[in-house]
Amino acid sequence: MAHEAAIAALSAAFGDQCVTTDAVRDHHARGEAHHTPVRPDAVVFVTSTEEVAKAMQICSAHGCPIVPFGVGTSMEGHVVPLRGGVSLDLSKMDKILSVHPEDLDVVVQPGVTRRRLNEELRDTGLFFPVDPGADASIGGMTATRASGTNAVRYGTMRECVLALEVVLADGRVIRTGTRARKSSAGYDLTKLMIGSEGTLGIITEITLRLFGQPEAVSSGVCTFDSIEGAVDAVIMTIQSGLPVARIEFLDELQVRAVAAYSKLDLAEKPTLFLEFHGTDAGVAEQSERFGEIAAEFGGGAFEWATKTEDRNRLWRARHDAYYACRALRPGSQGYITDACVPISRLAEAILETKKDIADSGMIAPIVGHVGDGNFHLAIMIDPEDAGELKAAEALAHRIAERALEMGGTVTGEHGVGLGKMKYMEAEHGDGYSVMADIKRALDPQNLLNPGKVVQIN
Numbered sequence: 001m002a003h004e005a006a007i008a009a010l011s012a013a014f015g016d017q018c019v020t021t022d023a024v025r026d027h028h029a030r031g032e033a034h035h036t037p038v039r040p041d042a043v044v045f046v047t048s049t050e051e052v053a054k055a056m057q058i059c060s061a062h063g064c065p066i067v068p069f070g071v072g073t074s075m076e077g078h079v080v081p082l083r084g085g086v087s088l089d090l091s092k093m094d095k096i097l098s099v100h101p102e103d104l105d106v107v108v109q110p111g112v113t114r115r116r117l118n119e120e121l122r123d124t125g126l127f128f129p130v131d132p133g134a135d136a137s138i139g140g141m142t143a144t145r146a147s148g149t150n151a152v153r154y155g156t157m158r159e160c161v162l163a164l165e166v167v168l169a170d171g172r173v174i175r176t177g178t179r180a181r182k183s184s185a186g187y188d189l190t191k192l193m194i195g196s197e198g199t200l201g202i203i204t205e206i207t208l209r210l211f212g213q214p215e216a217v218s219s220g221v222c223t224f225d226s227i228e229g230a231v232d233a234v235i236m237t238i239q240s241g242l243p244v245a246r247i248e249f250l251d252e253l254q255v256r257a258v259a260a261y262s263k264l265d266l267a268e269k270p271t272l273f274l275e276f277h278g279t280d281a282g283v284a285e286q287s288e289r290f291g292e293i294a295a296e297f298g299g300g301a302f303e304w305a306t307k308t309e310d311r312n313r314l315w316r317a318r319h320d321a322y323y324a325c326r327a328l329r330p331g332s333q334g335y336i337t338d339a340c341v342p343i344s345r346l347a348e349a350i351l352e353t354k355k356d357i358a359d360s361g362m363i364a365p366i367v368g369h370v371g372d373g374n375f376h377l378a379i380m381i382d383p384e385d386a387g388e389l390k391a392a393e394a395l396a397h398r399i400a401e402r403a404l405e406m407g408g409t410v411t412g413e414h415g416v417g418l419g420k421m422k423y424m425e426a427e428h429g430d431g432y433s434v435m436a437d438i439k440r441a442l443d444p445q446n447l448l449n450p451g452k453v454v455q456i457n
Contacts, residue, residue, distance in 0.1 A: 046092065067198060108206055148413075161207070165206075227351060246371070250272075251365060254325070258318070332380040345408070349406060
């Protein structure tokens with residue numbers, strides 16, 4: 001076994017928390033998507049910042065890679081331990097440490113999941129809005145700078161994280177930021193760590209912004225005769241300053257998948273899922289105004305869901321879109337990709353992508369947080385078919401290149417991991433070498449999630 005000295009030292013320090021069984025190592029060998037699994041040499045289950053620091057110190061002393069692991073829902077191979085070593089499982093660090101309703105913030109450990117957090121907050125009248133499709137851990141969401149359906153109104157993890165506690169590669173524990181809502185005190189280390197994907201430090205505590213639960217919520221579904229009409233309606237909605245909370249696009253194939261999987265009665269047309277938050281009067285006014293906009297672009301009649309159970313069913317169906325896609329082709333694996341473009345180029349980007357899909361012959365539904373120009377593909381492939389994998393890679397490559405040509409980014413939400421590294425220099429230019437300099441400064445041995453985001457040796 002590689003890294004034998006490190007694993008022996010970890011076993012001595014952590015006892016039964018250091019696990020080397022095949023089943024546990026297999027579980028920590030991959031994320032949610034198609035990337036080739038790689039087993040870690042061991043999995044260490046930690047329960048405190050002190051234990052994270054101890055594990056990091058041992059790994060640093062023995063030159064052993066260490067890869068943080070939450071619940072394994074990432075899409076770009078972030079948690080794959082490419083060089084073996086240790087998978088550091090943070091799922092048992094799942095305490096909500098303090099809630100400050102008067103200041104609209106909460107302090108949590110990284111293993112807390114977003115659904116559990118909102119369940120715990122329900123009686124306070126507050127909620128945490130960032131909602132990627134999976135029930136991801138807050139630590140993983142912070143590390144990947146996650147987003148979701150609410151981002152168009154409430155922002156992403158970048159806007160919603162106030163402060164962090166982080167263990168560095170040499171075992172030092174630092175705090176970045178405070179509970180204050182703004183600061184001019186030095187470099188913004190919090191923002192540096194958000195989206196660093198475990199390559200600069202291991203996040204052990206997160207302070208999050210919270211928001212008041214809206215007085216009134218109304219969700220709806222609106223179908224369109226064309227993709228252009230649906231996307232142009234979104235663009236006009238955003239440009240008009242209408243404070244829509246969620247506005248999601250599903251192409252006709254994604255609608256078919258969602259309707260079948262979640263037992264919804266939906267027409268197989270380009271469709272928008274929407275939600276408005278506010279007062280009763282404000283929600284009614286926003287809904288009416290959006291109806292007028294949609295009608296201008298060929299939108300059909302709305303089907304509104306005002307009851308909590310109906311809204312939850314609608315958005316759970318949206319969040320289950322990936323599993324719905326897999327049901328279109330039983331036994332398939334998703335080759336997942338996303339891109340984000342300026343909203344004025346969104347319709348063009350999606351239409352060109354649809355042409356690419358048709359040319360490829362692949363099954364690849366499109367869904368997107370189109371309020372901020374972000375869309376996703378789930379390219380369904382036979383994981384044993386090398387030809388299909390190559391075709392999916394070619395399709396994803398065209399989408400990434402087009403996004404850059406349009407002034408966008410190769411990933412608006414899923415992150416870099418190992419899947420999008422090849423585009424980083426094209427997107428960032430000389431800034432990419434600065435990222436490598438930061439990595440070398442904070443992790444000179446390249447032990448923290450090596451082979452992700454930047455390659456330094």
